[in-house]
Structure formats: C-alpha cells, structure tokens
Amino acid sequence: MASFSAAGGASGRRREGRAGGLVNREGLDSKPAGRTAAKGQRLVTNQRQTRLSSLPYEPFFAGAIALAVVVATAAGFYPALRCGFVNFDDESTLPLNEHFRGLSREQLRWMFTTTHMGHYQPLAWVTFALDYLAWELNPKGYHLTNVVLHTLNAWLFLLLARRLLGLAGRSSVGVAGVRNDASWAAAGLAALIFALHPLRVESVAWATQRRDVLSAVFFLATILIYLRAVAARAHAPQSSYRLWMAAALALSLLAVLSKAIGAMLPAILLLLDVYPLRRLSGASGGRWSRARRRVYLEKVPFLVPAAAVSVMAVYAQGSVGTLTAAGDLSVAGRLYIMVRGFAFYPWKTLLPLKLAPLYELPLRPSWADSVLLAAALGVLGVTLVAVFLRRRLPALAACWAAYLILLFPVSGLFQSGPQLAADRYSYLSCASFALLLGGASLKLAGRFALPVRSAAFCGLVALGMLTRQQIGIWRNGRTLWEAVIARYPDTSMAYMNRATLFLRDGDLLSAEADLRKCLTLWPTYAEALSNLSYCLMTRGMASEAVEAARRAIELKPGLAPAHAHLGTALYRLGQEPQAIDALRQALRLNEGDWQSRLKLADLLSRAGRRAEAVEQAALAARSAPDQPIVYELLAVLYRQQGRTEPAIGAITRAIELAPTNPEAWILLGELRMENGEREAARRAFRRALELRPDHLPAQRRLERTGRHAGTHKE
Structure with a gap:
C-alpha cells in the first residue's frame, strides 16, 4: 500500500508538473497548488473532463449540430431565390455585361484583368460565368449559388468556432477540460448567430455581392488549415507542417482573388498566434527570438499576394471614380465615418432593426452630433476595456481586434461611395462577435443552463424572422428603394x-x-x-x-x-x-454610347451630311450589334445614298434580331421592289400583314406590287 501510495503521489507530481509546464508556456498563472488535496481534486476534475471530452456519441452529436446549422441556414435564406436583379449595380454587373458570359480565353483574360464596377474579383467573375452557362440570365440561379456559398460558410464557421473554442479552453485552464458536446453546442450557436443574422442578407440576397460569400469560403478555410498546420508543427513531421501551410497559402490566394478583404488574412493569422495559439507570448528569448521570428516569417508568403491585390483594389476603385480623393473629403470627415462605422456594426449586431441597403453619408457631417458622440464613447470604451483586461479576458480583446482589423479597409480612411456604412461590410468583420457570444454561452451554460438555452432559442428565432423579412426588400428594385425611403426618408x-x-x-x-x-x-x-x-x-x-x-x-x-x-x-x-x-x-x-451615336447619325442625315451619318450609324452597329433599331436606321441611310444592296443587308439583320416588327418587313419589301425583286417584295409585305392585318401601308404596297405584276404580264 505504501509503495502504491508513493507511486501514486509521484505520478500525481509528474502530472502536475506537466500541467504546470503547459500553464507556464501559455503565459498564465504558474503558481503551484498549495495543498496536496487541491492537486488531487484537480486531477480528478481533469480526468473526469477528459472522459467527458471523449464521449462515444460525440460524432453523432457533432453531425447533428452540423446538419442543424446547414438546414437552418438554407431554410432561412431560401426566400432569396425569389429575388431578381435590382438597379443597384446588378444590372451593370450582369444583364448589361456581356464579358463574363462564358469561359473562353478572351473572357478569362477579361475576368483576371478587369476592374469593372470598381472591383478586382476574378474568381467571382468565374463563378458568374458558370452561373451563366447553367442559367443564362435567370436571377434564381445566381441567388441559388449565393445561398449555397453562404450555407457552406455557416458549416465552415461551425468547424472554426469549435476549433477556436477548444483552443481557448486549453489556453484558459491548461487542459482539454471542456466537454465536447457543450463545445459543439456553443460552436453551433455561434455558427447560427453568424449565418442567420439579418446583417448577412445584403451579401447573400444581392447577386452582385457574390464576392462576399465566395471570399469568405476561402478565408475561413485558410484559417482552419492554418490551425491544422500549427498543430502539425508540434505533433507531426516537418513535411506534414509544410504541406498544411502550403494548402493554407493556396487558399489565401483564392481568397484575395475573390475579394480584396482576403488581404487581411496575414493580420488575422498573426492575431491567432497571439491568442488563442499563444505562439508569441510563450516564446522565450525576447521580442525577436528565433521562435518569434519563425512565426513572423511564416506570414511573408501570405503578405505578397495580399499586398499585390491591395494595390489592385485601390486602383480599381480609383478607375471608376468611386474612391473618394483626399481633397474631396477632409481628415475630420474621414474620422467621422470611421467612428460612426466602428460603432454601427456592433450596435446593429445587438439590435438589427431598420437595416437598409444604403445608409447615406450626410452632406455636412457634424462632430456635435449626439449619435457620433455616443459612438465615439462606445468605441473608445470597448477598446479600453479590451486593452486593460486583455490578460483576464483575452477572448474579448482578440475578437475586438479581429473586428477592427477586418473593418479597417472599408473604414473612412479609404472611403468609397456615398455610404456611411453598409451591411455587407459586416460579413466577416462581425463573425468574431458571433464567436464571442458562443463562447459566453459555453461559460455560462454550467450555472445558468436553462436561461442560456431559452435566450439562445428565442434569439435565433427572432434573427431568423428578421432575416426573412429583410430578404423581402430585395425582391426587386421597387421594393428595395421603397424600403429605404420608408426607413430613412x-x-x-x-x-x-x-x-x-x-x-x-x-x-x-x-x-x-x-x-x-x-x-x-x-x-x-x-x-x-x-x-x-x-x-x-x-x-x-x-x-x-x-x-x-x-x-x-x-x-x-x-x-x-x-x-x-x-x-x-x-x-x-x-x-x-x-x-x-x-x-x-x-x-x-x-465612345460606346450607341444611342447618342444613333441620334447623331439621324441629325447628320437631316442636315444633309449623309456620309457622316452612315459612318456614325455603322459605328453604332459595331457598339451594339444586337440592337435592331441600329440596323433599321442604317438601312434607311444606305437607301438615301442609293445603295440598295447594303440597305437590304442591314434591314435583313434587323429582322433577324426582331422578326415581329412589321415596319422592318415593309422597308425590306420596298427595297426589294427597288431592286426589281417583286416576288420577294410581295412576300415581305404579306409577312407584315400577317403580323398586323390592319396595317394599311402594307396593304397598299401589296396591292401596288400586284398591279405592277399585272402590267408586266400584259
């Protein structure tokens, strides 16, 4: 018995030493327990938690949580399939844009070089091309892809939340002392808050914002693979670590090619190294130790594409005039936008009412605005709390820092457009708030299980209802702008x-x-x-x-x-x-304004400058080869010059594009008559009468061709 007790005591000391070593590496309180009884109690607790963390039904429970998240997200955003294209960039991006309609070499070159509509988003264009090949210009298909990508993001966020909550738990207590079922439930809550929040609607129900949901897929996947690479560095061969890190780098490249927000990945990965990974706080040898340098150097490959795409993004905004120049907006104005913006998204996360696709920037921002003062105090207060309590509440500090990092590119410093804020900017930046709420539920679930579950259920139901209501305003352009006017007149x-x-x-x-x-x-x-x-x-x-x-x-x-x-x-x-x-x-x-060119051609013709008129009409046809009215005018102009054959060719092309226009058939008949083709002319006039039986000019011309035919026979 004595031998057994001694062995047990020694074993207990060895275990406690290992636990203590882990705590020291994490930079937390390293003071040993003062009493043997306390050590024993901690061991019993840790062993019980270890058993709970490997419950046999865990895979089924995790699968059920994942299924619930996916089904709830898909069901919540299903009404988006009834939305159409709206006159808020959709039309210029999709229906009026012919460049993305296919995957030919020329079209791919355009996708990877264009800054159309002020964005560099080659992979988003590729997905639009795939949508076009499957659906042509049916809005339902484009919205379906957005919903599928958002549902995928909900699942990825669930996995990421589970991983980060587990890492945060180990960082806090030095052991894997969190029940897996509770951890999965908390991660599921975080994922549902992220996915079902009405702030997500703009990125999903607005077809143009494909870049939001697509870049988030690669953004979240990059973080997941990066965490796997860090784990592999400690517990697997070096080759495994390099493989995972290469995969993370490849995914980050896809993220930046989907949207410029991917350029913030290096900063987010470094933030994760601080907490919850604690790869920097635990390194010995000073600020520039070998271990710290290794962590910093890991980010260099991520920085190269991020920097390149950042430059491209600024150029893209400037190329279409949406980037507000430094002289057009004062420093005070930019700070006004930044402060209001940094306060806007946390407030709307907690109280998502009166959401709109456009929060217009005031013409004359005032620092005496009470809303601005409240926003400034709120942002400053949360920032100070996060800084001063960063050791006691590292999760709060990390989540707030992630929010500021991800929102920074769309803050007033790089103001683009007339908006003070935009719901779409919250897609990734506010994900940390969902994670924080999930972690808080895990912390409180033990003592306040029933209130936490009740609040979570009611909150999710409310979010789902608000989301479906918000999707409704994106049904069409009228519903969209009437909702804005009703909420912000x-x-x-x-x-x-x-x-x-x-x-x-x-x-x-x-x-x-x-x-x-x-x-x-x-x-x-x-x-x-x-x-x-x-x-x-x-x-x-x-x-x-x-x-x-x-x-x-x-x-x-x-x-x-x-x-x-x-x-x-x-x-x-x-x-x-x-x-x-x-x-x-x-x-x-x-130069591509074919309508103005057509008006100019008509005016030149009326002024007797027919050669110039034909030249302008031909240029209009080159700019708008699918517009029948262009060829109709071109045919008239050729006829005025006595050029019957080119006129017949032009009006024939107009009929090919619009075969139900009786006026075009009449003009074709007249040209055939002038060219001596009476039977072809009769066929054209008959076709005009088939389209409009009461068309008197067509009847007279048909009768005239009959008289001509009779005279010819005599």
Missing part, C-alpha cells in the same frame, strides 16, 4: 434610383417628383439633374430640359449622359448645330 439616392424605375415604366410624373425630392436633399447631384433633363425632355418640356442638362454639366463636365440629353433637347428646340456639338461631346466622353 432623407436618402437622396433612394429617390434617384426609384425615379429611374419610374422612367423605365413611363411614369414621368412620379419620376419627376422623385427627382425633385432628390435634388431638394442633394442640390448638387449632377446625375439627378441629368435624369431630370431626360424626364422633362420626354414630357415635351425641352427648354427646361436644356436648363437642367446645362446645370448638370456645370457640376460634372465629364457626365456623358448630360451632354447627350442636352443634344437631344437642343434638337427639339431646332438648334441642330448646337445639338450635334453636344452629342459629339457625349461620344468623346463615352
């Missing part, structure tokens, strides 16, 4: 974008009312003045249209549509030379 761009939809529908009065409301809120909005010019011109108010267009040009001389509208309005007033000059200026600013 002083948003000038919402009136502008709704007016665009009214113009398309021919509701000129409603369009004019919205444009005037927009200009009341933002008097120097040049694009709104340009649209107002078009609206007034369409209503027959040419003089007022000229005035609005000239005001828009004064504010923004490079605004091509304003010059085009000015040219059309001047033509309506009979000022043809000035109209031609205005249209030429519009084309100098935008």
